[in-house]
Amino acid sequence: MTVGTTRFVAVLSSPRRPSADPSSGGPPSPPGIDPEEFRLALLEDTYEVAAGLDLVTPALVLDPPDQPDAEAITWPGTPIVRERGLAAAFAALGALGAEEAVLLAGDAPDLPPLLIGKLFRALGSAPASACQARGPGGPDGLVALAARLPLPPWLDAALADVDLDTPDALARLRAAAPRPGQVPQGPAWHRLRTRADLGVLDPGLEGWENTRALLEGHPLSS
Structure with a gap:
């Protein structure tokens, strides 16, 4: 990463509405675990990935803006962005002084920090970079999107119809x-968007301590 560039890594807290599709597997939390408590554990672990990085400022993006429980997981002094949509979140981070920023989905508690570093390095030769989310049938949305700020007009316009949950976002x-x-x-x-996704967690992988604690005594596969 280029020395001297101001970088932010912001985690998106955007509660997902229950799916009407029974094949989605329902809430990711196993029976006996409150879905909202589990969502906050995922969010906190993802935030801890961002907060543990060197030479970056961790931040939290709230959509909707009023989420006191989500705010409570952050370290003191963490910038809180209350914006709807990726373009607005990037703009707010730019207003805070970010020259480059990564937006992370709040349900990737075991994301390796190395992947975020790769996204920042890619910004040395491109205005944006992305990390796709693995779905059961192939790529399904994004785990993270990085960009140099301010956004180029074409990317700002494209993000009006794209979020991290858009299945073909990268395309x-x-x-x-x-x-x-x-x-x-x-x-x-x-x-981790459905209960079936719990099976991808590796108990031998370090991190995701809050998620791990809630899952103690529960199987990782349905």
Whole structure:
């Protein structure tokens, strides 16, 4: 990463509405664990990944803006952004002084910090970079999106119709770019969006302590 560049890593707290699709597996928490408590554990662990990085400022993005329980997981002094949509979140981080920023999905508690570093390095030759989310049928949305700030107009416009849950988000962003190579891809990683996703957690992998504590005594696969 370029020395002297001001970088932020912001975790998105955006509670997902219950899905009407029974095949989605329902809330990711196992029976006996409160879904909201579990969501906050995922969020806190993801935030801890961001807060543990060197040479970056961790932040929290709240959408909707009133989430006192989510705010409570952060360290003192953490910037809190209350904005709806990725473009607005990037703009708010830029207003805080960020020259480069990564937006992280709040349900990736075991994300390796190395992946975030790869996204920042890609910004040395491209205005944006992304890490796709692994789904049961292939790529499904994004785990993280990085960008140099302020956003170029084409990316700002494209983010009006794209969020981290958009299944073909990377393809849409690349299609909006004026030329190839504007949105390089980092290694894919998983998110925990359904109960079936719990099976991807590796008990031998360090981190995700809050999630691990809630899952103690519960199987990781349905």
